[in-house]
Amino acid sequence: MTSTRRQFAQAAAGLAGWRAAAAEERYQLGCQTLPYRAQPLARALEGIRKAGYRYVMPNHSHAGKPAFSPALDAAGRASLRRQIGDAGLAPFMSFVGLTADIRKPEGLDTYMKELDLCAEFGIRTVVGIGPWYYDKFPTVPKRARDWEIETREFYAAQEKGVRRAEQLGITIAVKPHTGITANAKACLEVVRRIVSDRFQICWDAGNVSFYEGIHPDPDLPDLAPHVKAVCIKDHKGMRAEANFPTPGEGQVDHDLMFRILFSAGFRYPIAVERVDGTDDASKMDPDLIDRRIAAARNFLVPILDKYASKAGARS
Numbered sequence: 001m002t003s004t005r006r007q008f009a010q011a012a013a014g015l016a017g018w019r020a021a022a023a024e025e026r027y028q029l030g031c032q033t034l035p036y037r038a039q040p041l042a043r044a045l046e047g048i049r050k051a052g053y054r055y056v057m058p059n060h061s062h063a064g065k066p067a068f069s070p071a072l073d074a075a076g077r078a079s080l081r082r083q084i085g086d087a088g089l090a091p092f093m094s095f096v097g098l099t100a101d102i103r104k105p106e107g108l109d110t111y112m113k114e115l116d117l118c119a120e121f122g123i124r125t126v127v128g129i130g131p132w133y134y135d136k137f138p139t140v141p142k143r144a145r146d147w148e149i150e151t152r153e154f155y156a157a158q159e160k161g162v163r164r165a166e167q168l169g170i171t172i173a174v175k176p177h178t179g180i181t182a183n184a185k186a187c188l189e190v191v192r193r194i195v196s197d198r199f200q201i202c203w204d205a206g207n208v209s210f211y212e213g214i215h216p217d218p219d220l221p222d223l224a225p226h227v228k229a230v231c232i233k234d235h236k237g238m239r240a241e242a243n244f245p246t247p248g249e250g251q252v253d254h255d256l257m258f259r260i261l262f263s264a265g266f267r268y269p270i271a272v273e274r275v276d277g278t279d280d281a282s283k284m285d286p287d288l289i290d291r292r293i294a295a296a297r298n299f300l301v302p303i304l305d306k307y308a309s310k311a312g313a314r315s
Contacts, residue, residue: 030055133179206233213239
């Protein structure tokens with residue numbers, strides 16, 4: 001009898017594990033190396049894998065040196081590819097356009113090289129931002145006529161970036177970051193302005209809460225079909241209050257967010273971005289980062305499993 005019960009328990013546990021694994025295959029949950037940016041990249045990869053993640057979004061620099069950057073030569077790229085593989089991780093997203101102004105010729109050139117680098121590493125989703133809306137955040141926006149010029153120049157340059165992304169099979173997903181992508185309603189106008197399957201939205205509810213004071217965004221259900229990536233960032237406090245706690249400890253309703261996204265057919269990359277709370281992110285102890293990104297994963301997986309499983313049952 002004891003043996004039978006033990007076998008039954010083992011079988012049940014195995015079935016539960018299989019179901020969890022099957023559910024997770026319907027989404028890709030990874031972690032950015034950004035929280036470890038003051039540490040060598042190797043330390044970031046170690047912490048991310050130890051926390052249970054299988055996917056990684058490499059930051060462009062670590063410990064003041066280029067890490068995932070077009071500046072890497074062939075040997076450096078080969079070394080990076082081995083380093084990521086040896087850590088048991090797969091690169092699945094990257095930022096694009098954060099290190100240079102895409103409106104300027106040299107910035108657009110860097111943008112194109114970053115897209116090429118991502119294609120070389122098999123990354124098919126990149127996360128970008130629009131132009132910065134403020135002369136002094138959060139109270140002094142740019143002069144209207146200057147903002148109109150900057151926006152027009154951005155769209156002209158972004159069109160060129162989208163054409164390259166189409167050639168490479170990469171999706172550019174811009175995320176909320178004030179201005180033209182301030183919230184879901186604004187993001188809808190962006191994807192209507194540049195119409196391409198390779199130009200979509202990366203949702204970042206923490207940014208919408210921090211920059212705009214909106215949580216949850218009432219227009220997310222309308223935008224959801226265009227959301228092809230998510231950056232996970234929680235936020236606590238009023239607008240412009242710099243407090244980004246471990247996901248699940250702030251005011252972002254992740255359960256509601258993923259219920260909306262999966263109901264719209266979401267099957268795309270998700271990356272944990274910040275866990276610093278009110279700490280100085282550039283001075284955090286890496287062991288503390290390890291614990292916080294592990295806590296973030298433990299919080300997110302049950303939510304993702306729940307809605308991925310429901311979405312799978314409907315498909």
